[in-house]
Amino acid sequence: MTPPLTPAQTVGPFLSLGLAWPDGPYAVDPGAPGAVCIGGRLLDGNGDGVGDGLIETWQADPDGRFSRSSGARAEPGAFRGFGRCLTEATGGWEIVTLKPAPLPAPGGATEAPHLDVSVFARGLLHRLVTRIYFSDEETANAADPVLRSLPDDAARATLVAKANDGGYRIDIHLQGPDETVFFVL
Amino acid sequence: MSVTDHAGIHPPYDWPDYGSTKWRAPRRPLVVLPENLTEVTGPLLGAERVGEWDHDLTRQHTGVPLGQRIVVHGRILDGDDRPIPDTLVEVWQANAAGRYDHAGDERPTAPLDPNFSGAGRTMTDADGRYRFVTVRPGAYPWKNHPNAWRPAHIHFSVFGRAFAQRLVTQMYFPDDPLFPYDPILASVPEAGRPRLVARFDLDATEPEWALAFQWDIVLRGLGATPFETPAP
Numbered sequence: 580m581t582p583p584l585t586p587a588q589t590v591g592p593f594l595s596l597g598l599a600w601p602d603g604p605y606a607v608d609p610g611a612p613g614a615v616c617i618g619g620r621l622l623d624g625n626g627d628g629v630g631d632g633l634i635e636t637w638q639a640d641p642d643g644r645f646s647r648s649s650g651a652r653a654e655p656g657a658f659r660g661f662g663r664c665l666t667e668a669t670g671g672w673e674i675v676t677l678k679p680a681p682l683p684a685p686g687g688a689t690e691a692p693h694l695d696v697s698v699f700a701r702g703l704l705h706r707l708v709t710r711i712y713f714s715d716e717e718t719a720n721a722a723d724p725v726l727r728s729l730p731d732d733a734a735r736a737t738l739v740a741k742a743n744d745g746g747y748r749i750d751i752h753l754q755g756p757d758e759t760v761f762f763v764l
Numbered sequence: 765m766s767v768t769d770h771a772g773i774h775p776p777y778d779w780p781d782y783g784s785t786k787w788r789a790p791r792r793p794l795v796v797l798p799e800n801l802t803e804v805t806g807p808l809l810g811a812e813r814v815g816e817w818d819h820d821l822t823r824q825h826t827g828v829p830l831g832q833r834i835v836v837h838g839r840i841l842d843g844d845d846r847p848i849p850d851t852l853v854e855v856w857q858a859n860a861a862g863r864y865d866h867a868g869d870e871r872p873t874a875p876l877d878p879n880f881s882g883a884g885r886t887m888t889d890a891d892g893r894y895r896f897v898t899v900r901p902g903a904y905p906w907k908n909h910p911n912a913w914r915p916a917h918i919h920f921s922v923f924g925r926a927f928a929q930r931l932v933t934q935m936y937f938p939d940d941p942l943f944p945y946d947p948i949l950a951s952v953p954e955a956g957r958p959r960l961v962a963r964f965d966l967d968a969t970e971p972e973w974a975l976a977f978q979w980d981i982v983l984r985g986l987g988a989t990p991f992e993t994p995a996p
Contacts, residue, residue, distance in 0.1 A: 585981045586841060586956040587774045588780075588934040593866040597883045598918055600813075604832060627795045631868070633886060645805040657841045663785040682801045695802045695927050702784030704775035704951050706932060708797060714772065726807035729795060757786025761790050762797035764928045 592631050593697065594667050597684050603663035606676035611658075613641065616746035617711060618673030621698065624754030628670025632700035634751070635660040636674050636711070638693070638720065643680035652757035666700075678713065684724055691719035691726065698751060708762045711749055714741045734760050773984075775951035782909050782947045789922045799928060804986050806926040809852040811887050819886040821857075821898040829880035831860025831899030835968055835976040839892040840922055843985030847892025853883045854921040855896060861988040862902030862916075874904065897974065903942055915949065916943035922981055935978065984993065 590598070617636075621629040624714055638660055639645055646660035674694075683688045691712055692741050698707040712720050716717035725734050737759045740747035752759050771804060776790035783942045797803065817823045822833055831936065836855075858864050863874035865881050880899065888894050901916045917934040924930065938961055940995055959982070968976035 583956065583959055583982065584773045584931055584984055585931065585959050586952040587931055588917075588919075588952070588960065589784075590921075590932050591934075592868050593864045594919075596864060596866050596881075597854050597885075598921060624791075624799070627787075629788070635930070637802060639802065644875075646807065659807065661809070684800050685798070690800060690802075690916065693802065697930055699932055700788060702782070702786075702788035704777060704779060704782065704785065704881050704948070706930065707777070707790065710797075725797065754791055758790055758792050760792075763794040764797050764800070764803060 580641045584676075585711070589701060589704050589751060590596040590633065590699045592701040594631065594633055595699075598633055598663070598699075599665055600663055602663070604672075604674050606638075606662040607657075608676045610696065611677070612676050614675055615678055616673050616675055617694070617740055618671065619740070619748050620670040621672060621700070621749040621751045622670055622753065623634045626741050628668070628753065629666055629700050629753070630668040630670060631667040632665065632670070632672075632698065634662075634672045635672070635697040635699070636694045636696075638676065638695065639679040639682055641677050641680050643682055670713075681719055682727065684726075688724045689719070689722060691716050693723075693725075696751075698753075703753075707753070708764055709751065709759050710738050710762070711747075713747060716741050729760060772953055773956055779947065779951045782883055782951060797832075799986060803928045804926050806923055806929065806966045808850070809848075809923065813852065815845075816884050818884055819896050821855075821880065821882065821896065823957070824881055825879040827879040829859065829899050831880075831902075832878075833897065833974040834899055834900050835965075835970065835974050836896040836918065836962065836979065837893065837965075837968055837976065838979040838981065839963075840888050840894065840924070841892060841980060841982045843964055843982065845982075847888070847890075848983070849888055849890045849892055849925055851888050851892075851923050851925070852885060853894045854883075854900075855887060855918050856883045857898065857918040858882060858901040858916075858978040859894075860899045860902050862904030870907070893967070900975075903940075908947065909935065913942050913945065915946050920981065922983065924983040926986055927963070928986060931981070931983055933981070934960060934979065935977075935979050938962065938964055976995050
């Protein structure tokens with residue numbers, strides 16, 4: 580018999596009390612070769628920045644492997660694979676990481692380089708799950724089975740971070756005409 | 765109502781009784797994300813992230829915090845009833861007066877406690893067990909609706925083994941008279957609400973020192989057929 584699962588509840592407005600990590604945004608040391616910033620804003624249905632949110636990311640490394648170390652006391656430049664950034668008052672967030680490799684998927688498909696993302700905030704009773712892809716991976720994105728499962732190009736575009744000044748930018752829209760695609764797992 | 769999970773365990777995003785959902789709940793249908801490699805793996809965040817007194821919120825300052833000292837303990841399990849060892853558990857809560865040590869909680873009617881920060885973290889042991897010592901948090905008013913009060917609760921954040929298992933939730937205390945009036949607890953489908961309420965645990969109390977509550981967290985399992993690279 581499967582035990583009943585524990586339901587989610589909101590992080591509430593005081594999430595930073597428990598979830599702030601000084602090294603949270605650094606999935607890799609910013610000085611490591613290949614380190615890139617991925618950032619943007621978290622926006623509500625009014626277009627206002629969400630100032631009490633948290634963005635978490637999880638991803639493969641550039642060789643398609645998944646880190647099993649926390650990185651906290653690992654060697655300099657060690658890759659944690661996990662990023663966590665509280666949003667600023669205007670909704671801004673940024674993760675420093677390495678660009679991941681493509682990954683094999685069932686049926687011989689290949690997933691384009693991507694990050695899995697959890698969004699937490701006051702007003703979200705459960706995390707929201709989304710993905711971040713990369714604008715300079717057009718060929719890989721066109722073949723990605725998850726992107727292909729979306730209804731149209733406008734939906735796909737909400738998941739693609741744009742190359743910008745050596746890093747990538749992507750805003751996450753909780754609602755509105757540019758509402759980000761969110762997933763159920 | 766939007767679907768948040770396959771099993772109907774979690775609250776919907778769109779829950780008008782909780783006013784903050786209004787501009788934050790997505791309006792479009794969620795898309796099913798298969799459990800591929802990124803979803804079935806997850807960070808192993810190690811014990812080096814946990815300080816000596818992070819599990820005991822009553823010993824993080826020079827003095828003793830006001831309030832009822834309690835032990836909160838339990839296990840982190842997955843959907844197959846297997847314990848999840850060596851996983852990070854993070855908690856945060858109001859003090860005994862119902863005040864958060866947070867710049868956003870400015871109510872002058874409830875005092876801060878200089879001996880209580882209200883944040884803790886620990887790792888589960890080999891059997892998936894965690895244990896915190898803290899003070900019982902107070903209920904507190906909020907502005908969701910006239911005369912709104914949150915039942916006393918402790919926020920929990922757990923990772924499990926995989927991205928798919930990530931969970932943030934709240935633990936409540938048994939027999940709280942505020943339960944029927946709380947839209948956040950009421951957002952959970954009714955059958956799941958008891959899962960959020962701890963059990964008074966006489967066996968875990970410490971005589972002349974602390975009361976105790978026991979609460980297990982059960983995370984979803986991973987798919988029945990985890991993806992493996994097919995042989996060429």
